[in-house]
Amino acid sequence: MASITIRGVKKNYAKTQVVHGVDLDFASGEFVVILGPSGCGKSTLLRMIAGLEEISDGTIAIDGTVVNKLEPRERGCAMVFQNYALYPHMSVAQNIGYSLKVAGVPAAERAERVQAVARVLELEHLLDRKPMALSGGQRQRVAMGRAMIREPKVFLFDEPLSNLDAKLRVQMRSEIRKLHRRLNATSVFVTHDQVEAMTLADRLVVMNGGRVEQVGTPAEVYSRPASRFVATFVGAPAMNMLEGTVTLDGLSLLGDSRKLNVSRTGLAVGAKVAVGIRPEAVRMVAPGTPGALEASVDLIEELGAGRVIYVDLDGAPFSIVTSETVHPEPGSTVGLQFAEADLHFFSSETGGRLDVFKATVPEPAL
Amino acid sequence: MVERTPILNFFTHLILFAGFVFCVAPFVIVAIAASHNLKDVNDVPMSLLPGSDFWVNIKTAWTTADLGPKLFNSFIMAFGVAAGKVIVSALTAFSIVYFRYPGRMLIFWLIFVTLMLPLEVRIVPTYAVVANVLDPYQAIMDLTGLSWLIQKISGVQVQLSLGLLNSYSGLILPLVATATGTFLYRQFFLTVPDELTEAARMDGAGALRFFVDILLPLSRNNMAALGTIMFLWAWNQYLWPLLITTDQSHAMAVTELKQLIPNVGGAPEWHIAMAGTLIVMVPPMIVVVLMQRWFVRGLIATEK
Ligand SMILES: Nc1ncnc2c1ncn2[C@@H]1O[C@H](COP(=O)(O)OP(=O)(O)OP(=O)(O)O)[C@@H](O)[C@H]1O
Ligand SMILES: [Mg+2]
Numbered sequence: 267m268a269s270i271t272i273r274g275v276k277k278n279y280a281k282t283q284v285v286h287g288v289d290l291d292f293a294s295g296e297f298v299v300i301l302g303p304s305g306c307g308k309s310t311l312l313r314m315i316a317g318l319e320e321i322s323d324g325t326i327a328i329d330g331t332v333v334n335k336l337e338p339r340e341r342g343c344a345m346v347f348q349n350y351a352l353y354p355h356m357s358v359a360q361n362i363g364y365s366l367k368v369a370g371v372p373a374a375e376r377a378e379r380v381q382a383v384a385r386v387l388e389l390e391h392l393l394d395r396k397p398m399a400l401s402g403g404q405r406q407r408v409a410m411g412r413a414m415i416r417e418p419k420v421f422l423f424d425e426p427l428s429n430l431d432a433k434l435r436v437q438m439r440s441e442i443r444k445l446h447r448r449l450n451a452t453s454v455f456v457t458h459d460q461v462e463a464m465t466l467a468d469r470l471v472v473m474n475g476g477r478v479e480q481v482g483t484p485a486e487v488y489s490r491p492a493s494r495f496v497a498t499f500v501g502a503p504a505m506n507m508l509e510g511t512v513t514l515d516g517l518s519l520l521g522d523s524r525k526l527n528v529s530r531t532g533l534a535v536g537a538k539v540a541v542g543i544r545p546e547a548v549r550m551v552a553p554g555t556p557g558a559l560e561a562s563v564d565l566i567e568e569l570g571a572g573r574v575i576y577v578d579l580d581g582a583p584f585s586i587v588t589s590e591t592v593h594p595e596p597g598s599t600v601g602l603q604f605a606e607a608d609l610h611f612f613s614s615e616t617g618g619r620l621d622v623f624k625a626t627v628p629e630p631a632l
Numbered sequence: 633m634v635e636r637t638p639i640l641n642f643f644t645h646l647i648l649f650a651g652f653v654f655c656v657a658p659f660v661i662v663a664i665a666a667s668h669n670l671k672d673v674n675d676v677p678m679s680l681l682p683g684s685d686f687w688v689n690i691k692t693a694w695t696t697a698d699l700g701p702k703l704f705n706s707f708i709m710a711f712g713v714a715a716g717k718v719i720v721s722a723l724t725a726f727s728i729v730y731f732r733y734p735g736r737m738l739i740f741w742l743i744f745v746t747l748m749l750p751l752e753v754r755i756v757p758t759y760a761v762v763a764n765v766l767d768p769y770q771a772i773m774d775l776t777g778l779s780w781l782i783q784k785i786s787g788v789q790v791q792l793s794l795g796l797l798n799s800y801s802g803l804i805l806p807l808v809a810t811a812t813g814t815f816l817y818r819q820f821f822l823t824v825p826d827e828l829t830e831a832a833r834m835d836g837a838g839a840l841r842f843f844v845d846i847l848l849p850l851s852r853n854n855m856a857a858l859g860t861i862m863f864l865w866a867w868n869q870y871l872w873p874l875l876i877t878t879d880q881s882h883a884m885a886v887t888e889l890k891q892l893i894p895n896v897g898g899a900p901e902w903h904i905a906m907a908g909t910l911i912v913m914v915p916p917m918i919v920v921v922l923m924q925r926w927f928v929r930g931l932i933a934t935e936k
Contacts, residue, residue, distance in 0.1 A: 318830050339836035351827035355849040364845075365835035412835070 268342065268419035268452050269294045270315065274324035277310050277476075285310055286476045287324065292469075297446050297453045301463040302473035303499065308456040309424055311473070315454065316422050317341050328420060344413035345422040349429065350405045352397040352412075359384075359393040362411040383411045386445075403434045410442075414449070421446075421453040427462060439465060460500055464488070472496050490610075494617040497542045497610055503574055503585045505542045509614065512537045524559055524580065528606050538614035545574065545587040547608035550594070551601040558601030563594045577602070659913075666690070666906040673903040685903065693908035697891045705800075706867060706885040707915060712804035713866035714859045721813030721858070722851065726843055728814070729821040730829070747811040751872055762802045762876060766792035798879040807866060813858050820854050821847065856926035860919060867916050885912045 270292040277285035285307045292298050300308045313319040315326055317338035325332050333341045352361050360367075363380045371379075384390045387407045397405055406426060413421060423442075427435045443466060446453055457463050463470055464484045472479045472487060472495075480492035491497035497505045510519040512535055516527040519541065526541070533539065551558050561577035561584060572589035577600065586602070594600050611620040661680075665673055668683035693699065728740050751758065760767060770792045773779040779790040796802030824847065832842045848855075873884040892908040894900045 316834065318833065338833045343834070345831075345834045347827045347831060349825065349827055351825065351831035353828065353831070353846055355846075364832075364837075368836045368841060412831075416835075 268329040270420065270452060270454070271327040271330070272311075272315075272324070273327075275311070275314060275321055275326060276323040277307065277314060277319065278322040283322075284476050285314075285322075288473075288476075288478055290471060290478065290481065292452055292454065294452055295450045297443075297455065297466060297468045298471060299455045299457060299463040299467035299469075300471045300473060301457060301460060301500070304458055306473045307476040308458070308473055312345075312422050312424055312454060312456050315341075315420070316343050316345050318345075342419035343422055344416050344418035344420070345424065346409045346413050346426040348425045350397070350409040350426075352405060352408055354397055357394050357396060358389060358400070358408050358411075361397065361408055362389075362415050365412070365416050379415055380411075383415045386414070386448075387411050402430050403438065406430060406438055407441075410445070414445075418451060421449075421451050423453065423455040425457055426455075428457070428459070435462070442466065460502065464500075472499065474499070490619070491542075492619050494540055494542070494612040497612065501544060503545050503587065505544050505610070506548070506584045507612075508541045508543075508579070508582060508584075510539055510541050512539060517541065519559075526559070527557060528609065533611075533620065539620060540612040540614055540617075542610035542612060543604050543608055545585045547604050548584075548586040548588075549603045550575070550586060550588060550590075550592055551603050553599045553601045555601045555603065558603045560599055560601055563596050563598050563600060565596060566594070575600075662906045662909055666903055666910055668903050670899065670901060670903065673906075674900050683903075686907070689903050689907035690911065693892055693904045693911060696904065697888050697908055699885060699888070699908065699911055701881070702883055702885040702888045703912070703915065705882055706912075708800055709803045709869075709873070709884065710863050710866040710916075712800065713807045713869075714863040716804060716808035717810045717813045717862045718855050718859045720808055721810050722817050722848065722855070724814045725817030725821055726847065729818055730839065743811050743814055746809065751807065755871065755875065758806050759875060762796045762806060764792075765794045765796060797876050798882050800882070802876050803873060803882070803884075807869065807872065810862070813862070816854060816858055817851065820851055824850060853926060856923050860923040863919050864916050 270290075272288055272290040272292075275285060275288045276283060288311060300311065302308050310319060314321050315328075317333065317336060317340075321334050325334055327333065328341055328343070353364065356364065359377075359380050362383055363376045366376045366379060380393070381390070384393055387410060389404070389407055389411060392400065392404060392408075397408065400408065406429075409426065426442075427438050430438060439462060442455075455463075455466055457466075467484050469481065470484050470487045471481050474495050480487055480496045482490075482492075487496060487500055491500060491505075494507065498507060508519045510517040510526070512533045513525075514535055516525060517539070518525055553560050559579060561579045563575060564578050564583075565576040567574040567576070572587060575586045575588065575594065577584050577586065579602075584602070612618065613620055664680060664682050665678065666689050667686035668678070669685045672679055672683050724743065728736060728743075764770075770779070770790070773782075773790060773792075782788060782790050796805070828846065829842065832846055837845060868886060869884070870886055874887045877883050877887075889905070889908055889912060892901070892905040894902065894905065
């Protein structure tokens, strides 16, 4: 168990900077997920913690000890790689036990500990096989075993589930969670899959373009996204975004073509904002209902439990998730309504969240 | 591409068979010649039916050229060269692929350049070095005036000398350096996923540990291929052994075959010469047959 402290960490490759000053604190025993789009520097950050990548600037401390200059083996981290990186010429038992062999643990003790780990991961009957003769899920478990056996202070995962099929991914996800509950070691898990991130994380770190956009519990990140990027990146289908301008009596949206009545508190008239609304928070009403926005239906996607309705709001795409059994025809017109509390406001310039419309504003009657 | 048509199958087999005959025919003729007696082997045309003197000829060839110790020498040399090449080129490739140090590219290109300098081209300087390994150092000391200084101070005339003529080391060492082997390993090492290297680092393995525990076992097919090819190559060396072994006790089988070739004016004993050739061919054949199992295994199970 160990805390991780990251201060002003940057990474340069030759002239290009890919991580621009990251500050993070991971508490002991926490399961942290780093989420971000491809190329945002998640792996780079993780590999700097592991010691596989040099830290260009700033410090990383594990348990209060700055580890910048330490070799990977001296940092007490274990890592699970995306492609498992099992040694192809070694049996499962040898793969799992290799780090102990390097550390000079006697063969008898080694075998015992391999057995113990294999029991936890249900790999006992596979110990003599070569990685070639294993399924993806089994290889994944061997990779986990190889990390576990060292009883590391910190577990690092770099998209370990992305090579598995959907069903196995869900299963391994819960196994990783169970394992974490059991071992309680600080874990940092990198992924670009938001469902994985939401379900696994104690705390979520959302990264974009080499910067941390938001840190918080999955619920916090979902319900109060700190920036426009986080708002649209987390949640599926993505949050709807409408450009607007603050007016005297509310907002004018989409180049003045639509009006939205909201209680305007604290925003200057004329300020440019982006209004976000989750597809789940939109209600469909009959066209012509006072205060509702009218849109034409483009496409309906059946999800089984509900459906996603894609509509066109004067050229702006907009989606609605509903579990009601409404079935508007494509091409027909519908009214859209939402509670003011469900609106998120972001600055059009900086993309940052504007917290002027508090959830405490009395809801207008729908 | 796998085609399953009988006609195509027939033709591919026909081509295969033609190739086989083309390759094997010379050996068959050698073997037949080796079984004739002096009269039959000099018939024109020579009878293609095997004669009955095969074992007699083999025995004569063996004793005339004293092949026992020669084969032993050849084996030591070929094995030494092959093993040396397999080890040295693995180490050089490891250094070039896995380490970043100043002058790495320079070294890489220097090795590359040696491809254009086979032994035959540099045989005189190589001979000079083997005749006295310390000669270059002597030259440096003479040039810098160091030997003069030492002589002035201590009165000792510096005369470094370590000759390797007529020794196994002299036979083997100049042939051990190999650019081809280094490139073979380099290409293979470049295909080893980086994640494997990183996993080994996370597991606490240092560079040498990684080399021995991970890289070498993964390259064993490479090693088998390189070892076999280099064994054959070294076994067939002619010029170099001829040059540096003046002493019969270090003579090689291949160079000693000439003793069996009839001299002008001597009896045309081609059957003995052919028998000797057959004997000298056997050890490399054994090596190929033994190593072939490794190749095939490598082809069936490409572990990656
Ligand atoms: N060796 C390198 N040299 C130069 N640029 C690099 C190097 N390695 C990575 N990068 C760049 O650094 C950025 C971050 O890479 P990183 O691997 O951390 O992305 P990631 O967030 O893990 O993406 P993914 O989800 O695709 O794995 C990328 O834009 C990549 O092009
Ligand atoms: Mg990555």
